[in-house]
Amino acid sequence: MAEETRCVLRLYGAPQGRLAAAVALFAPQWRAEAQWKSRGAETLLAVHADTPTGLKKAAQSLRSSFGADVYGAGDTSLAAAAVQALEAHDRLLACGDAAAGALLESRLEKVPGAEKVYDFGTMSYADAKVGPQIEKRARAKLGGEGDKPDPVRLALARAQAARRIVGTELAVACAERESDHVLVLSTKKGCWLRTVSAADNPGLWLLDMVRRAAAGLPQAEGTGFLPAGQVKQSDPSGRSQSKDPTPKKKHPLRVLLAVLVILALAAFGVAWYLTGGDLAALPQRLKTLHLPEWVTLWQVHEPKPGARLI
Secondary structure, three states: OOOOOEEEEEEEOOOHHHHHHHHOOOOHHHOEEEEEEEEOOEEEEEEEEOOHHHHHHHHHHHHHHHHHHEEEEOOOOHHHHHHHHHHHOOOOEEEOOHHHHHHHHHHHOOOOOHHHHEOOOOOOOOOOOHHHHHHHHHHHHHOOOOOOOOHHHHHHHHHHHHHHHHOOOEEEEEEEOOOEEEEEEEOOOEEEEEEEEOOOOHHHHHHHHHHHHHHOOOOOOOOEEEEOOOHHHOOOOOOOOOOOOOOOOOOHHHHHHHHHHHHHHHHHHHHHHHHOOOHHHHHHHHHOOOOOOOOOHHHHHOOOOOOOOO
């Protein structure tokens, strides 16, 4: 049976500007080339090489370049990749509201084994007993925000409540707004948020967030993170960056000390150069250089032979 010389890699959330640069890294001896096609945030990369060895090295190079953005190969769907990640890492997923359930369930219902890692709402938001418990705890967490709380804060509270009440490692919720959706993924360490246009397939983005979190992979660029305990101070827009938002303290004294050390080392280097390593000869060497008066001012106070220090 002939070995494969073609393959297709599937990416989600990969920056489009990096595709050509990644393909340009192919070594000439691999005799490989790649073509790609993107639809929204999903990209299919078709790789071809003259030999199976060249194909393997080209595919490895692309996987190295894109890391967590590669979710599968061949005909693997993003939904199947999310289920595989949940199964492989023993993670269970719950849903905090019907909006997030609608985004996920139509895509997961045809994936074999999905029922093992996701309850399809039967033990969370859609359950006659658990659903009201999730809503009650979420509303209580928001305190005095009244009957119309901020939708993003409510989604955050619902995702956290669902994860704790159902007892899963991951839980999702969704804040539907006029032109976009704010997707929320709750974990033990905090919540991931991403704002997605209503026309930009928010269901696929939510699956990708679940896949990455289940496998312990970095989230896509532009996904924000709120550490546990900071949900009350969350940005309602959901556009916070994935980096730690805590401002770093500045230490001016350390900067000053570093500058002084650099200046001292520079002065030592100049002295060493001028004296050829004999630092004791530095005063005499400076006299011979005919430097400006302000530089040689020290000569006025140079002790004379036989002088006494008073």
